[in-house]
Amino acid sequence: MPEEQIPPEIAALNYEQALTALEEVVTSLEREEHPLEEALALYARGQALLTHCRRLLAEAELKVQRLAGEDLAPFDADALAAPPTPGEAPPAEA
Amino acid sequence: MLFEDFFRPPVWSVSDLTRYLKDLVTSDPTLQELWVQGEVSNFKVASSGHAYFTLKDGRAQLPCVMWRPQVQRQQRHFLPRDGDAVEAHGFVGVYEAGGRYQFYADLLKPAGEGALYREFQRLKARLEAEGLFDESRKRPLPRFPRRIGVVTSATGAALRDILNTLRRRYPLAEVVLAPAVVQGEHAPPTLVAALQSLYAHHPDLIILARGGGSMEDLWAFNDERVVRAVAAAPVPVITGVGHQTDFTLVDFAADQRAPTPTAAAEMAVPHQDDLRLALRGLETRLQRAMVQDLTARRAALTRMELRLHRQAPLHRVFSQAQRLDELERRLHTAAKHLLALHQRRVQALSQRLAALNPLAILRRGYALLTTAEGQVVRSASAVHPGQRLHARLAEGGLKVVVEEASRDWG
Numbered sequence A: 001m002p003e004e005q006i007p008p009e010i011a012a013l014n015y016e017q018a019l020t021a022l023e024e025v026v027t028s029l030e031r032e033e034h035p036l037e038e039a040l041a042l043y044a045r046g047q048a049l050l051t052h053c054r055r056l057l058a059e060a061e062l063k064v065q066r067l068a069g070e071d072l073a074p075f076d077a078d079a080l081a082a083p084p085t086p087g088e089a090p091p092a093e094a
Numbered sequence B: 001m002l003f004e005d006f007f008r009p010p011v012w013s014v015s016d017l018t019r020y021l022k023d024l025v026t027s028d029p030t031l032q033e034l035w036v037q038g039e040v041s042n043f044k045v046a047s048s049g050h051a052y053f054t055l056k057d058g059r060a061q062l063p064c065v066m067w068r069p070q071v072q073r074q075q076r077h078f079l080p081r082d083g084d085a086v087e088a089h090g091f092v093g094v095y096e097a098g099g100r101y102q103f104y105a106d107l108l109k110p111a112g113e114g115a116l117y118r119e120f121q122r123l124k125a126r127l128e129a130e131g132l133f134d135e136s137r138k139r140p141l142p143r144f145p146r147r148i149g150v151v152t153s154a155t156g157a158a159l160r161d162i163l164n165t166l167r168r169r170y171p172l173a174e175v176v177l178a179p180a181v182v183q184g185e186h187a188p189p190t191l192v193a194a195l196q197s198l199y200a201h202h203p204d205l206i207i208l209a210r211g212g213g214s215m216e217d218l219w220a221f222n223d224e225r226v227v228r229a230v231a232a233a234p235v236p237v238i239t240g241v242g243h244q245t246d247f248t249l250v251d252f253a254a255d256q257r258a259p260t261p262t263a264a265a266e267m268a269v270p271h272q273d274d275l276r277l278a279l280r281g282l283e284t285r286l287q288r289a290m291v292q293d294l295t296a297r298r299a300a301l302t303r304m305e306l307r308l309h310r311q312a313p314l315h316r317v318f319s320q321a322q323r324l325d326e327l328e329r330r331l332h333t334a335a336k337h338l339l340a341l342h343q344r345r346v347q348a349l350s351q352r353l354a355a356l357n358p359l360a361i362l363r364r365g366y367a368l369l370t371t372a373e374g375q376v377v378r379s380a381s382a383v384h385p386g387q388r389l390h391a392r393l394a395e396g397g398l399k400v401v402v403e404e405a406s407r408d409w410g
Helices: A015-031 A036-059 B003-007 B014-026 B068-075 B113-129 B157-169 B187-201 B224-231 B249-253 B261-268 B272-311 B313-356 B358-363
Strands: A063-068 A071-074 B034-045 B051-056 B061-066 B085-095 B100-110 B147-152 B174-179 B205-210 B237-241 B256-258 B368-370 B388-392 B397-401
Touching: A015 A036, A015 B272, A036 B272, A063 B187, B014 B085, B061 B068, B061 B085, B068 B100, B113 B224, B113 B249, B147 B157, B147 B187, B157 B174, B157 B205, B157 B261, B174 B187, B187 B205, B187 B224, B205 B261, B224 B249, B237 B249, B237 B261, B256 B261, B272 B313, B313 B358
Parallel strands: A063 B174, B061 B100, B147 B174, B147 B205, B205 B237, B237 B256
Antiparallel strands: A063 A071, B034 B051, B034 B085, B051 B061, B085 B100, B368 B388, B388 B397
């Protein structure tokens, strides 16, 4: 589904909110009787929520920041990404 | 033999004396099982696998030996280096060939560990009594943490493991790292400060972690200040300190305890593969629900359509037409019946009529006599001799004259 077909109110949801909304939509469609217009709108909304959830998962990149005093500063996690050692490496001091 | 020899005490052989000393030493229960503390020097493992070293303090030295099986076992935990302060467990014996007493060690521990352990137990009992470790205090972990606070060394393997695990499982999360010193006397206050500085940034949960190390290395995580700070955290805390078997007091105060930093990160977030699977399940349900909804609507529509047609005016017209057709059919049938009935009657009458035809009688040889006036002659007395009559036969006719009239047949 192309980007513009996801309504902005759905695009603004985080994963947890979108998933909760999706679960509600599915349950409602399964259990309740809606007027046709409403059922179709619910279905479209469910599809949009699904797409949004999938996209969030696919596009997510772990964002790492570090505390610098009271503030947050970007943290270069790649600097840590040495080849993983088997087991724990000896702990370094901060 | 000199005279003085008779007054001398008996002379011991070196072996006997050594044996005597050995017996003295081995019969003393104190010397047969004890802990001794000292600084290790000249620690060497010989090619035989036995280890030889000296324990010393400021004023004395004690030669020590550890046999190969104990050395092998010891290697798995802690092998001392020269200068290490250790506590050694074993017994005192006499090495006859070398002419010296020595300590036969079977277990070595870093000095102070025993004291640390007692301190650990004492503090644990006190905090436990206070209710700091109560199960009722444990909070559930959020299902989908958005922001995860991490308190650990900014340069350690623990941080790398945690970030790799979070990136692999749940890259939707955002990590806020609060770096801390994780070892040594400065560690407790920086751990507490790091933990508390995270609160302003509203993490959904906090991972407190450190890689493996000795009991002393992990000691900061038994510090009362740190344990209390973990217990007082406003959001759930997962600890991943040391290795599988290491337990520190923060583990008891935390909402969840993980055996390693990696395990703590795994515990903190769901796996995206599971999420994708769950999404597929929801997608199936969504489509099934819609299909069922539409199918039900179509069926309802069809039923409604049928009912509507039944009510339609045209249907009534058709219905009337059908009735007319029906009547027409009945009419035809009735007419056919009637016709047949009449035909049968006519037939019967016609047969009866045929039976009554006088001409048929004439064919049997009878003749019909009529007067000139056309009156049928039924009796002899109705005519007189000489009268002209007309005889009608089956074929043709005769003009006849009456010769005689008689009442009797001829």
